[in-house]
Amino acid sequence: MRKQPSAAAGPRAKALGLGIGGIILFFLIWEATPRLGLVSDRYLPPASEVLVRLGQYLTEAAFWKDVADTMTSWALGLAIATVAAIIVGLIIGSSRFLRRATHTTIEFLRPIPSVALIPLAVLIFGTSIESTLLLVVYASFWQVLLQLLYGIADVDAVANDTAKSYGLGRLARVRYVIWPTALPYLMTGLRLAAAVALILAITAELIIGTPGLGKQIALTQSGGAISSMYALVLATGMIGVLINLAARILEKRVLSWHPSVRGEVVL
Amino acid sequence: MSPLKRVAYFFGLPILLIVLWWALSFGSTNFFVPKPIELAQTLWTTWIGDRFVEDVLPSLGRLAVGLFFAIGLGIVLGLLIGSTRWLRNLLEPLLEFFRAIPPPVLVPLLMLLIGVNDSMKVAVIISGSIWPVLLNTVEGVRAVDSVLNDSCRSFGIRGFARIRYFVLPAVTPQIMAGVRQSLSIGLILMVISEMFASSSGLGFTIVQFQRNFAIPEMWSGIVVLGLIGLGLAIIFQFVERRVLHWYHGLKEITHDS
Numbered sequence: 001m002r003k004q005p006s007a008a009a010g011p012r013a014k015a016l017g018l019g020i021g022g023i024i025l026f027f028l029i030w031e032a033t034p035r036l037g038l039v040s041d042r043y044l045p046p047a048s049e050v051l052v053r054l055g056q057y058l059t060e061a062a063f064w065k066d067v068a069d070t071m072t073s074w075a076l077g078l079a080i081a082t083v084a085a086i087i088v089g090l091i092i093g094s095s096r097f098l099r100r101a102t103h104t105t106i107e108f109l110r111p112i113p114s115v116a117l118i119p120l121a122v123l124i125f126g127t128s129i130e131s132t133l134l135l136v137v138y139a140s141f142w143q144v145l146l147q148l149l150y151g152i153a154d155v156d157a158v159a160n161d162t163a164k165s166y167g168l169g170r171l172a173r174v175r176y177v178i179w180p181t182a183l184p185y186l187m188t189g190l191r192l193a194a195a196v197a198l199i200l201a202i203t204a205e206l207i208i209g210t211p212g213l214g215k216q217i218a219l220t221q222s223g224g225a226i227s228s229m230y231a232l233v234l235a236t237g238m239i240g241v242l243i244n245l246a247a248r249i250l251e252k253r254v255l256s257w258h259p260s261v262r263g264e265v266v267l
Numbered sequence: 268m269s270p271l272k273r274v275a276y277f278f279g280l281p282i283l284l285i286v287l288w289w290a291l292s293f294g295s296t297n298f299f300v301p302k303p304i305e306l307a308q309t310l311w312t313t314w315i316g317d318r319f320v321e322d323v324l325p326s327l328g329r330l331a332v333g334l335f336f337a338i339g340l341g342i343v344l345g346l347l348i349g350s351t352r353w354l355r356n357l358l359e360p361l362l363e364f365f366r367a368i369p370p371p372v373l374v375p376l377l378m379l380l381i382g383v384n385d386s387m388k389v390a391v392i393i394s395g396s397i398w399p400v401l402l403n404t405v406e407g408v409r410a411v412d413s414v415l416n417d418s419c420r421s422f423g424i425r426g427f428a429r430i431r432y433f434v435l436p437a438v439t440p441q442i443m444a445g446v447r448q449s450l451s452i453g454l455i456l457m458v459i460s461e462m463f464a465s466s467s468g469l470g471f472t473i474v475q476f477q478r479n480f481a482i483p484e485m486w487s488g489i490v491v492l493g494l495i496g497l498g499l500a501i502i503f504q505f506v507e508r509r510v511l512h513w514y515h516g517l518k519e520i521t522h523d524s
Contacts, residue, residue: 018356026361043379100276105284111496113451115458115470116489119477123299123485195367202369203455207462214372218463221375229379233372240367 027051045227054231063216067239070201070212073129074243077136078197082190084137085144090174093152093182110146114139114200115207122208132204132212139200140193144186151185152178184255191247198243202236213239301483306490309483314491318472323491326469329385330457333392337453338446341397345404346430346438355405366402370395370456374463388460388468395456396449403445407438440514443507450499458492469495 027047034041057063092098114135121131155178163177205214213236220229285303292302301309314323348354348362373394381387411434419425419433461470473488508515 015356018353019360022357022359022361023364025357039380101280104277105280107500108281108493108497111451111500112489112493113454113458113496115455115462116473116492116496118458118462119473119485120489123477123482199369199371199452199455203371203459206371206374207459217372217375221379226379229375233368233376236372237364237368240369241364244363244367 042226045230049227050230050234053227054234057228057231057235063235066211066213066216067235069129069210070198070205070214070239073132073136073204073210073212074197074201077133077201078140078194080133081137081140081193081197082144085141085148085189086186089145089148089152089182090178093149093178094170094174099149099153106142106145106149110142115203118204118207121204127209127211129210131208132201132210135200135204136197140197143193143196144189147185147189147192148182151182154185155181184258187251187254191244191251194243194247195240198236198240299482301486305483306486310487310490313484313487322468322472325385325467326457326461327495329388329468330392330453333389333457334396334449334453336389337393337396337449338400340393341400341445341449342404342442345401345442346408346434348401349405349408349438350434355409359405362398362402362405366398370452371459374456374460378464383464388457388465391460392453392456396453399445399448399452400442401445403441404438407441408434410441411437439510443511447503447507450503451496454492454496454499 030044030047033039034044034046092102117135117138121134125131125134159181160173160177163173168176201212202214202217204210205212205216206218207214209215209218213232217229217232217236220226220232289303292300348358370391374391377387377390377394381390415433415437419429424433457468458470458473461468462474465471469488469492473485473492476482476485476488
């Protein structure tokens, strides 16, 4: 992303205003569609009804319990996947032989859609939180690992050789040469993985029925509590926005020393 | 590298893993883990024939239609929103919100609005996989080179020609990055829409196997999904090389100099 030359406060505020306007406009259209009878309110309740329901949810302990369940599987899965990917990535990345030898295997395993593992998860773990974790970890592991491997491949050969000739050992080189180079890539991977992990956490709850927001959505849908279902969908969207924001802030913090924030690698 | 060595690198680890799997499962009677040969046989008998025509092809068809519309709409809307400043400002927060909604929750929602049928499944795929393409296109259009932009303007290139010869090529790398994400989301949604509400299709069949404890068949289904994912990745790489060969070439040159 490139920053525009520091815009005056005027246009900025205007853009913000328009953005808020867009959201209001969206809710107005949503409100009007069932009210005018374009879509039956049995399928699409008016926005006001859903927002009121969402407000009620925010005061219910059961709702926060579901949020906590979802966020626990998200955080735990993401943490396991990230740590595993960093360890595996540093090991594979530090040797040319391993990089070449694992290439096909990684390219084969990576595109397997994690939802393919749903039956397996059900079979082994049933509807406990481990099922969710299996899917979340599998999906987010590849995101982090791949970006990290790109990052390690990007290490400047001259810098590495210089470090070598100054007598830095393998570990010291990992710490002072490879790690700083790969960190921006790692953060990109982490940001992508954070979003994917939420998708998979909700999916597992929706399909398998492990406790969390996804399960509630399935329950409200089959129980015909339509405005509750829409309210929960809005809630998942808000969690998604918060996660994206947090990931971006973290990225900026961690990479504040970096001359440019890099984009995703296109390969 | 000699060709022999290259082949060894390519097949070495996969063969090693399969041999390991074979050796470990040789004497085992573990119900959950099929033996490699057994799995290969099941793969053949289960998926070749009727089931391929009745379950796999329709699933793939829905995926193709869904992705086609998601990518097409994403690019067109992205170009439109990206090149109109007020529209971009108006819609950007809203689009960010839509992207942040985990796409699988749209399955029960669209089931209500459309009903359980093919168009619902296609709608699920479109509504989930359009966002990466759309937002990347918007972002790309915004970040076009301002010098090139001014040059275009002073040469009087505008309208369709401007889009075709300036904006679209400039944005293609970003679009392709978005498409790559869209493909995997689309595949996930294809499976989920069939697992949640369906009586046919790949996702439904795999869950059915699992419920009946047909373990080798279930594993073979997972392998089929993996192969589809791999196929998509290969097609994508092929298309990307064609579409972006100039871009990779350019990057190599700037890296060298």
